[in-house]
Amino acid sequence: MLAHLHIENSRLGSPLSHAHDEHVRAALIRHKFLADRVRITIGWDGDMLDAALATAQFLIAARPPRDNLSARAPGLRWIQTTGAGIDHLLPLDWLPDDIILTNNSGPHGPKCEEFCLMALLALSARLPTLVDQQRARRWSSIFTQPIAGKTCLVIGYGDIGQAAVRAAKRLGLTAIAVSRSGSGAGSSTGPADRLMPTSALDSVLPEADFVVIAAPLTPQTRDLLSRVRLALLRPTAGLVNVARAPLVDYDAMSDMLRGGRLAGAVIDVQDPEPLPADSPLWDVPNLILTPHISCDDPRYVDMLLDAWAANLTRYLAGETLRNVVDRSRGY
Numbered sequence: 437m438l439a440h441l442h443i444e445n446s447r448l449g450s451p452l453s454h455a456h457d458e459h460v461r462a463a464l465i466r467h468k469f470l471a472d473r474v475r476i477t478i479g480w481d482g483d484m485l486d487a488a489l490a491t492a493q494f495l496i497a498a499r500p501p502r503d504n505l506s507a508r509a510p511g512l513r514w515i516q517t518t519g520a521g522i523d524h525l526l527p528l529d530w531l532p533d534d535i536i537l538t539n540n541s542g543p544h545g546p547k548c549e550e551f552c553l554m555a556l557l558a559l560s561a562r563l564p565t566l567v568d569q570q571r572a573r574r575w576s577s578i579f580t581q582p583i584a585g586k587t588c589l590v591i592g593y594g595d596i597g598q599a600a601v602r603a604a605k606r607l608g609l610t611a612i613a614v615s616r617s618g619s620g621a622g623s624s625t626g627p628a629d630r631l632m633p634t635s636a637l638d639s640v641l642p643e644a645d646f647v648v649i650a651a652p653l654t655p656q657t658r659d660l661l662s663r664v665r666l667a668l669l670r671p672t673a674g675l676v677n678v679a680r681a682p683l684v685d686y687d688a689m690s691d692m693l694r695g696g697r698l699a700g701a702v703i704d705v706q707d708p709e710p711l712p713a714d715s716p717l718w719d720v721p722n723l724i725l726t727p728h729i730s731c732d733d734p735r736y737v738d739m740l741l742d743a744w745a746a747n748l749t750r751y752l753a754g755e756t757l758r759n760v761v762d763r764s765r766g767y
Contacts, residue, residue: 523653544731552603559674584608592651653680663688681707
């Protein structure tokens with residue numbers, strides 16, 4: 437009897453994470469063993485969710501159902517999220533002990549590295565300020581030193597943080613990475629020059645010419661870059677956020693950008709999203725806003741299904757899955 441994988445789509449989510457029939461057909465061609473192992477159903481916005489949960493062993497969803505899950509899905513053993521961050525699912529007290537939760541960490545790295553290259557170069561060249569001057573029809577030359585030799589602080593050292601470190605090293609920057617424990621896997625093509633625990637953050641912030649936020653959002657990291665910590669940055673520093681908005685006090689950041697106490701920022705994540713038209717962030721000087729596009733590739737669903745299929749072979753062999761969420765850490 438075939439195992440049952442149900443894929444639940446939400447039209448409110450990013451279209452890049454929507455799995456259509458053609459994605460599944462292509463995955464079955466790439467991973468021929470799936471046809472002999474798994475029956476796949478696709479639902480939208482709960483249109484068949486309860487019927488699917490009644491027989492599903494596996495679920496792929498951006499926002500898994502949380503109410504009375506054991507009763508609704510008695511055979512469910514593994515949930516795969518479509519994104520890397522699971523902050524919207526915390527706390528995990530709704531998740532039965534016998535269900536594995538994995539996230540989609542991994543596909544974001546290459547695109548994030550490119551975005552960080554762009555953002556770091558833009559901040560080094562003072563592009564946010566130059567764009568403001570263009571809009572104001574004001575000609576005022578800004579001369580900057582080459583970026584090589586400056587220091588980039590990357591907060592978070594998972595898949596996205598390591599991508600940011602690779603970008604920094606490609607530009608000739610000294611890369612300091614901060615993680616919860618002060619340890620990490622490191623990147624074979626661009627390891628951090630120094631890796632430090634979060635407890636050392638206050639001591640390294642004043643060293644940074646650029647700061648890239650790449651940490652997961654948890655109760656411990658919320659408001660990690662508070663007004664007090666932002667004040668530790670040099671006024672010539674630039675800030676990049678490719679993680680989650682609540683890690684940074686955006687009101688304090690905006691005040692510093694307006695007052696010349698921060699040189700520039702490139703912010704890819706907002707709260708809420710989409711950013712409302714009346715948000716004051718739209719008019720903050722020396723700030724470039726991008727609409728949560730730093731890490732996502734148009735091939736996202738194909739990469740998600742490839743990663744899930746590779747993990748299924750481990751599951752069937754009784755091996756440890758990749759990207760298992762640590763319930764105590766929340767990522």
